[in-house]
Amino acid sequence: MSDLHRTRKILDSLLPPATDAIKHVSPQALPSVYLQLLDAVYGSVEDGDELLAKFMGTLQNNEEKPSDYLNRLQVALSAVVRRGGIAESERNRCLLKQFCRGCWNDGLIADLQLEWKTNAPPSFAELVFLIRTGEDRQASKHNRMKKHLGLHKPSPAVPKFRAAAQQLAAYSCATPEEEVTDTDILKKQLNEIQAQVAVMQTATPRESTPSSESSSTITCTLKRLLHDSSTQQASERTVQFRANSKQ
CATH class of the missing domain: 1.20.58 (Methane Monooxygenase Hydroxylase; Chain G, domain 1)
Structure with missing residues (x-):
């Protein structure tokens, strides 16, 4: 798709008052010009350092799956990178480090040996696949334990x-x-x-x-x-x- 076609797609997707904010921009401008202007008008005003501090304080919530926590970290980290809080080359290492720090499932982290992968961190796609596989393995083992020990059976009747x-x-x-x-x-x-x-x-x-x-x-x-x-x-x-x- 050409730059002109992308610009036309952006213009067609906007409604007032966003259209009023870009009226002075030439229709022949690059798509990046429109995106920068829209981000300046409607985007977050926090700088990269503030977003990075907020990212470092993002921890796993109660009853939140580790994979869901990782997705939440990825969204927050993308905002940090856009605002210049960290370099793009440090994205994977920072994501893995914060996940190991804020996830409360130590058994999953130990099974996948995630703390040993910080020197050569996997990509987001590889990391989320590893975590989902570990979650499924833990859930299957827990169900087998309940079935074997009979924890799902009702308690015997009282004499x-x-x-x-x-x-x-x-x-x-x-x-x-x-x-x-x-x-x-x-x-x-x-x-x-x-x-x-x-x-x-x-x-x-x-x-x-x-x-x-x-x-x-x-x-x-x-x-x-x-x-x-x-x-x-x-x-x-x-x-x-x-x-x-x-x-």
């Missing part, structure tokens, strides 16, 4: 007796407004456990099996919880009665 004991323990910490109902639930659960223990003892009257011993222990725990709940009820009723009497 019936243990669930009942935990439920009754939670009922014992209920609010005063629910105490009457909770006591009834405690009694009901206690009766069910005692009935189950009686059935097991009838089935094996001469032997003391581990299941019957654990059931007896749970029964004692339920009785203690019931007694504690009743004591707490009586104490709170006494306090409430005294408060009403003073009023």
Whole structure:
């Protein structure tokens, strides 16, 4: 494409007020003249040193992929080069150095040996390909680990007796407004456990099996919880009665 054709493309892509800013430029001018004028009117006013300082403070955000962080660095570094903050020949080395400094995934940096490549840094295309390949390798390994260790499987169900004991323990910490109902639930659960223990003892009257011993222990725990709940009820009723009497 000729310079005249490129200039015509630039002019056709502009709308007011950008067209007003280039009215005095000759239609035969080079495309670089138009680009410099537009950059002076609408571009950043920060010089190369300020943009370089901002680039050096650009770090990886929370939950940002390393490849996305690298793309963000590339955009910021391009502005630094345009403003003369660094030479074009130092672009790849500066990009790699800042990526190793600001990326929090040390495992990826170590696997790709990026810190050893600063003397002969790869181009942006080569670097982003290496990082995306490392990300995919890490994600695949993490999925295999989860599948092998069964981390995706639901936790096993809580045994019936243990669930009942935990439920009754939670009922014992209920609010005063629910105490009457909770006591009834405690009694009901206690009766069910005692009935189950009686059935097991009838089935094996001469032997003391581990299941019957654990059931007896749970029964004692339920009785203690019931007694504690009743004591707490009586104490709170006494306090409430005294408060009403003073009023």
